Amino acid sequence: MMGHQKTVQDQLFYSFHLDDHVPQSHLLRAIDRVLDFSDLPSQLAGHYSHTGRPSVPPELMIRILIIGYCYGIRSERRLCEEVHLNLAYRWFCRIGLEDPVPEHSTFSKNRHGRFRESGIFRWLFESVVQRCMDAGLVQGEGFAVDASLIAANANAQQSVPGDELGEAWKGVSANRSRAVREYLEALDEAAPEESAPKRISLTDPQSRWIAMRGNPAIFAYSTNYLVDIAKGIILDVEATPAYRPAEVESTRRMIERVERQHALKPQRLIGDTAYGAAPMLAWLVEKKGIAPHVPVWDKSERNDGTFSRKDFVWEAELDAYRCPAGHPLRSDWRSFRKPRTRVTQEETIIYRSSQSHCQDCSSKPQCCPNTPIRKIARSVHETARDVARQLASTQEYQRSYRERKKVEILFAHLKRILRLDRLRLRGLSGATDEFTLAATAQNLRRLAKFVAQSAPTPGEGVPI
Numbered sequence: 001m002m003g004h005q006k007t008v009q010d011q012l013f014y015s016f017h018l019d020d021h022v023p024q025s026h027l028l029r030a031i032d033r034v035l036d037f038s039d040l041p042s043q044l045a046g047h048y049s050h051t052g053r054p055s056v057p058p059e060l061m062i063r064i065l066i067i068g069y070c071y072g073i074r075s076e077r078r079l080c081e082e083v084h085l086n087l088a089y090r091w092f093c094r095i096g097l098e099d100p101v102p103e104h105s106t107f108s109k110n111r112h113g114r115f116r117e118s119g120i121f122r123w124l125f126e127s128v129v130q131r132c133m134d135a136g137l138v139q140g141e142g143f144a145v146d147a148s149l150i151a152a153n154a155n156a157q158q159s160v161p162g163d164e165l166g167e168a169w170k171g172v173s174a175n176r177s178r179a180v181r182e183y184l185e186a187l188d189e190a191a192p193e194e195s196a197p198k199r200i201s202l203t204d205p206q207s208r209w210i211a212m213r214g215n216p217a218i219f220a221y222s223t224n225y226l227v228d229i230a231k232g233i234i235l236d237v238e239a240t241p242a243y244r245p246a247e248v249e250s251t252r253r254m255i256e257r258v259e260r261q262h263a264l265k266p267q268r269l270i271g272d273t274a275y276g277a278a279p280m281l282a283w284l285v286e287k288k289g290i291a292p293h294v295p296v297w298d299k300s301e302r303n304d305g306t307f308s309r310k311d312f313v314w315e316a317e318l319d320a321y322r323c324p325a326g327h328p329l330r331s332d333w334r335s336f337r338k339p340r341t342r343v344t345q346e347e348t349i350i351y352r353s354s355q356s357h358c359q360d361c362s363s364k365p366q367c368c369p370n371t372p373i374r375k376i377a378r379s380v381h382e383t384a385r386d387v388a389r390q391l392a393s394t395q396e397y398q399r400s401y402r403e404r405k406k407v408e409i410l411f412a413h414l415k416r417i418l419r420l421d422r423l424r425l426r427g428l429s430g431a432t433d434e435f436t437l438a439a440t441a442q443n444l445r446r447l448a449k450f451v452a453q454s455a456p457t458p459g460e461g462v463p464i
Contacts, residue, residue, distance in 0.1 A: 018091040027070070028092040030448030034131055037062070043123050044114065056102045061110060062124065063093045064102070069441035072419035076104040112178065116429060121436045125237070126261055128443045132233045133262060135450055139230040142293075143255070144270040144404050147222040147240070147247040148411040150431070151422040152207035154219040159209070162197040179204045179427035186428070204426040208242040221423065221431040222247050223414070225407055225439070226254040229270065232406045233446060235262070237439040239431040248280055255288065268293050270400045278347070281388050282381035292388045293400035307367050309376055320351065321376055323367065327357040329376055348377040414438055 022029060037059045044058050067089055068079040083089040084101045095101065115121065132138055183205040199209040201219045211217035220242040226235050236254035240246040251271070259265045268291040269275075269284060276297040284290045300309035312329065313322040321329040329351040331342050342349050353374045358364055368374040379385060391397050415421040420438050423431055 016097065018087055018097070022088045022091045025452075026088055027445070027448060028067070028088055030452045031066070031070070031444050032092055034128075034135075034444065034447050034451055035066075036127065036131070039123075039127075040120075043120055044118055056106055056110075058110070058115075058120070060093055060095070061102065061107060062120070064089075065107070065437060066441060066444065067092060069418060069420075069437045070445060072417060074419055074424060076107045080104045111425070111433060116433065121433055121440070125436050125440045125443075128440050128447065129233070129235060129262065132231075132443055132447050135447060135454075137231040137233050137447065137450060138228045138235070138264070140228065140264040140266060142229045142268045142270060142400065142403070143235065143258075143266040144227045144229050144400075144407045145225065145251050145254070145275060146227075146271065146404070146407040146411070147224045147250075147274075148414070149210065149212065149218075149220045149242050150223055150415075150420065150435075152201070152204050152219040152221055152431070153423050153426050154201040154204040154207050156199075156201075156217075156219065158203050159199045159201045159219070162200050177203065177426070179206065179430070182206065182427045182429060206241055206428045210242040221428070221435075223411075223431075223435040223438075224250045224254065225410060226251070226258060227407050227410065228266075229400075229403045229406055231446065231450075232410060234410065234439045234443055235264070237435050239428060239435045241428070244274055248275055248277065251275060251280070252283060255290075266290055268396070268400060270294070270404045272404070273297055276388065278379040278381035278385055281384040285384040285387050291391060292384070293391060293397050294388060295392065296385050296388045298385070305366070306369065307363075307374075312376060314378075314382075321378075323353060323363070323374065325357075325361050325363045325367075327353060327361070329353045329374065343380055344377075346377070347380045349380065351376045351378055410442060413442065418442070 040059055040062075064079060064083055067073070067083065068076070073079045073082055080101050080103065083093060083095070090097070090099075129138075180203075186206065197209055199219075201207055201209075204219060207219040207221055209217055210220055222240045222242045224238045224240060224247055226237070227233065228235050235258045238250045238254055240250050251269075255265070255269070265288065271292075271294045273295040274297075276292075276294045278297070281292050281294065281296070284292045284294075302308045307324060311324055315322055315328075318328070319331070323329060331349050331351050333352065333354065344350065353368075355372050358368060358373050361367070418438055418441060420434065423434055425431065425434055
């Protein structure tokens, strides 16, 4: 017999507890165990008034933001709707069934105001990193660094060539957005670039116009991760324009910040060839004492059949190279009244052979067939480059090469699971907020999984 749903209310009062309807194995339960907001009021004390009506509790807004970044809910309007409907979200935010959910506009006002001014997102990230360290998820022996492109919230049609920015700027100067104001303020402090960008966005000028192989060009930012390779914990994150020198420079700041904040300095740093430039290697080896498990950026190899630089022997005691025919290449064939450093703008020293040696040499067709003499540019940081080359032949380096995938896994998780493949906020400060919150969510998920495994609770486990 077919049954029918009753439409008459059987009970007038119900006994309902949110805690009874959230599974013990739910991810938010595990995250709630590792979160600590006891210091939050002191961090924001100077940014709230002591008079007037009570504001929305900042802990509530941060909890809602954590839900959004943990579950890839990109829209703040939709995020508030999901918190209104989802019982687990209400439980995590300490909102009862009859309590209202904050308006989505509240997030924008606080994100661009007191939250950004107080650096509360950085404080939250650092506190989660410390919790990961206390739980034993960070060893500090090896760090890996890498960057990934995230599309900016900028339309390619609203852009101009870099050398035409002055004329185009007149049309938007009367009503400048926050991202434009930040760009103009940063111009006074930024170091001059070698050349103007190919294109500049009029809505988000701090983003960079870049094209990856096989993909169309876009305006983008780079999220830079410094990761402890033991458990894949993100120790630091920094947003930069999608510009390779800026990404490499951010590595120095992240390593120094982790050393200052958490007293951690790795024995080895793992990275790809982009981090193998001579100044970066010299900074790692000579200043920080970190073994660079990084391929050396080297373009000295020749493919035309002539001798490459590796065919010349370096003689440190004579400060000279020795060619395959046994003749020296020196940087000081001539003497000057005023001593010269002989260091070029590219931080190299040019070593030259003698024309008298080359003109009668039988190896000249293989050495310098089109020039009277042979020249070799040696970096002033060549000692650090040699250290990196020697490390590349060790078994530890091969292990590091395999471990570098842990950073790439985090980027794949960021874009596919957390759905952060395009920014919503504009400007470098907006990208910083989004990347910091996303990295915090990734660390929280790993920490929650570890805590759930260490202290088993009824259920099937925590989904990560």
